[in-house]
Amino acid sequence: MAHKVEKLNLSGILLVKSDVYRDDRGFFIETYKDSAFEALGLPKFVQDNFSFSKKGVLRGLHYQLPPKAQGKLVRCLEGQIWDVAVDVRKGSPTYGQWQGLELSGEDGQAVYVPEGFAHGFVVVSEIARVLYKTTAEYAPELERGIVWNDEDLKIAWPITEPSLAPRDAAFPKFKDIEI
Numbered sequence: 001m002a003h004k005v006e007k008l009n010l011s012g013i014l015l016v017k018s019d020v021y022r023d024d025r026g027f028f029i030e031t032y033k034d035s036a037f038e039a040l041g042l043p044k045f046v047q048d049n050f051s052f053s054k055k056g057v058l059r060g061l062h063y064q065l066p067p068k069a070q071g072k073l074v075r076c077l078e079g080q081i082w083d084v085a086v087d088v089r090k091g092s093p094t095y096g097q098w099q100g101l102e103l104s105g106e107d108g109q110a111v112y113v114p115e116g117f118a119h120g121f122v123v124v125s126e127i128a129r130v131l132y133k134t135t136a137e138y139a140p141e142l143e144r145g146i147v148w149n150d151e152d153l154k155i156a157w158p159i160t161e162p163s164l165a166p167r168d169a170a171f172p173k174f175k176d177i178e179i
Contacts, residue, residue, distance in 0.1 A: 003036050005112075010087055010099045012114035016040070016073070020108035029108045031075055032133065042112055043071055045133035053123045053130070058162035060120015061086055061146040061171070065178065068142045069115035071135035076103040079128030081121040082158050086146060088179050089116035096174060098155050105129070118146050120168075122159050144178055145171035 006015040016037075021028045030036075038044075051059065061084065064070050074083055086098045102124070103109060113119045121130065148155070148162065150173045 003030075003033070003040060005040050005042075008099050008101070008111075010085065010094045010097060010117075011092070013085055013099050013117070014042075014112040015101070016042075016110040016112055018108045018110070020106070027106065031110070031131075032073070037073075042073070043135045045073060045135055047134045047137050049132050049134065049138075051130045053128050054163070055123050055126050056159060056161075056163045058120060058122040058148055058157070058159070058164055058168070060084070060168065061118040061148060062120065063088055063116075063118040063144055064136065064139055065142040065144060066115075068136045068139040070138075071112065071114045072119055072132045073110055073112050074103065074119070074121070074130065074132040075110035076105050077129040077131055078105040079123060079125035080104040081128050081130060082124055083111055083121040084119070084155055084157075085111070085113040086118040086153060086155075086174070087116065088118050088146075088177065090179050092116070096153065098153055100156060118144075120148060122157055122162055124158055146174050146177055147171045150174045
């Protein structure tokens with residue numbers, strides 16, 4: 001199995017490409033191998049999260065404060081999502097900038113979003129199953145977020161009226177976040 005990484009526009013965000021083996025029965029992807037991912041320079045992961053969502057569901061934009069800040073390795077297992085990361089690293093040259101990309105259940109790609117980024121995604125297919133690994137365990141007392149449609153961030157979401165959790169809809173604007 002071969003895995004490769006490609007640097008994206010914002011420092012630290014990586015597109016992880018894994019070989020996809022297809023035949024008339026379907027396909028096979030090695031989604032994670034500790035030694036291979038360590039050789040690519042990716043960190044250790046300590047928790048797996050899985051979500052099932054319907055079309056139009058937007059989850060995010062979430063992040064955790066130190067000492068439990070989370071890096072995330074995000075992979076869409078079924079369906080398609082528009083995945084977004086926002087740089088919340090104070091002092092970073094790309095502070096307040098975002099990176100978006102489509103992930104699908106058949107492309108063999110994942111995205112690594114390092115600590116210091118808020119993360120979210122919206123489902124663009126009828127359903128999506130998303131698996132993501134994190135570098136720190138979930139700590140609800142340290143979780144924070146940014147409202148999805150912040151006018152200063154100008155994220156190009158492919159949807160105008162998403163289905164949101166009440167807490168996600170109530171997140172503050174970027175200019176008011178705690179970091």
